[in-house]
Amino acid sequence: MSPNPVTARERLASPLTWHYAGLAIMILIVAGLAIRLGMDWSATDSSSNDALVNKQIELKTLEVQTAPLRGLEERVKQSRTQIQDFYAKRIPANYSSIALEVGNLRLKSGVLLSRVQYTQGATAGDLTEISLDCSISGEYQQIMQFVNGLERAKTFFVIRSMAFTGQQGGLVSLRLRVSTWLRPPDVPGWMTPTPADTPATTAPTAQEGE
Template identity: 75%
Template sequence: MSPNPVTTRERLSSPLTWHYVGLGVMVLLMLGLAIRFGMDLSATGSSSTDALTAKQIELKTLQLQTEPLRGLEDRVKESRTHIQDFYATRIPGNYSSIAVQLGDLAVKNGVHLSRVGYSQGTTSSDLTEISLDCAISGEYQQIMHFVNGIERDKTFFVVRAMAFTGQQGGLVSLRLRVSTWLRPSDVPGWMMPTPADTPAAAAPVAREGE
């Protein structure tokens, strides 16, 4: 005679059955936790990557912004050296050296220079503009060479204006106004101020001692 068949109720009440059920539930829980952990890890990794990328972009932006400032101290020192060299070589030491230089240029180019007057222009913290008003006469080519010589001279001259005043035979007469600069301490006290917007033909002729 065969043993009695095991009923469903008996199977459900069996400890082995509940053991399998518990094991299955634990497997499902572990699987769910693993999936959740993987999702969280992926999200964390993505967030970290985004943060790192943002920091890299910020660093690159700062590098580009500070690029013009690199070596600024050296450039400032170099600029100061150039300024000092310019003052030493191209700014006259006194007003009399201006007259000597103009006289040398006149002799070199064969023009006659007369009625040279000086007036004091604007003053900055470093230099004072000196305006020279003079009459020159000579052949046209000689006068042009004289003017070119002024513009190319080692002394810093700037031609402000020229005005034709007459012609006789082959000689041409011009009124010329030129600017140069002196250190404020080198400007003579007798110089009168230069009127604003004064044309060369009407510029004041203030001579030494007036």
Template identity: 85%
Template sequence: MSPNPVTTRERLASPLTWHYFGLAILILIVAVLAIRLGLDWSATDSSSNDALVNKQIELKTLEVQTAPLRGLEQRVKDSREHIQDFYAKRIPANYSSIAVQTGDLAVKSGVQLSRMQYTQGSTTGDLTEISLDSSISGQYQQIMHFVNGLERDKTFFLIRSMAFTGQQGGLVSLRLRVSTWLRPADVPGWLPPTPSDTPSATPPAAQEGE
């Protein structure tokens, strides 16, 4: 005689069945959590990569922006040294040295300087402009030698204008206006201001030697 068949009700009531059922649910929950974790990990990794790229872009931008400032302190120091060197070598030490230098150049070139007048211009930074206005006469080659001497002299001279005023025999006469600079403390207090009119007008200037 065969044993009694197990009914469905009995199977559902069996602890083993519920054990399998619970295990299946647990596996399903683990699978869902694993998928969720994978998705979250992927999103986090993508966000981290984006943040890293953004930081790299910001860093590169800052490097480009700050590139002109690199070594700025040294460049400023070098510029100051060059300015001081220029002042020491090419700016006259005092008012009288201007007259001595132009006089020496006139003797070397053979020209004649007359009616030399000095005026005081504006002060810019650490220097005050000094204008020299005079008549110069001599042969053409002598005058050119004098002008070249001014331009090449260790003292900084800047030729503002030259105007032809006459010629007699082989001698040429010119009106010459030249600028140089002095430190404000070295400018004589009696120098009148440089007029704003053209060099052809006679300024109320101090005569050399006054």
């Protein structure tokens, strides 16, 4: 007599069947977790690459921004040395040095200076501007030699204005205003302030060579 066939219900009730079913479910869960882990790893790796690129960009930007500051301390020291050298060589020691320099240029060029006036301008930092206002007359070449002498003089002169005032025969007359600078303690007490808009006309007259 043959054994009784196993029914579907009996198969479902079999521990072996539930074992296989549990194993299949576990395999599906593991596969799902593996897929999720792979996706998360890919996203994390991409995010890390983006963060690294951003940091590299920030670093390059900082390098560009800080480039002008490199060696700044050395450049500051060099600038201070150049300023001190300029003061020592180009800024006159006193009013007499200015008058002597202008007088020497007048003699070399042969021009005639009249109504020479010195006035005191504004003080900026550790220097006070000194204005020289005068009338200058002579031949054209003489005047150009005097003007060029001012521009090339060891004493630092800046020509503020030069206006034509007349001509007689071969002689030309000009009104000239020139600036130079003195250290505040070296400014003579008799100098009056330089007017803001027009050349000084009330300061004591001082001829070159005094």
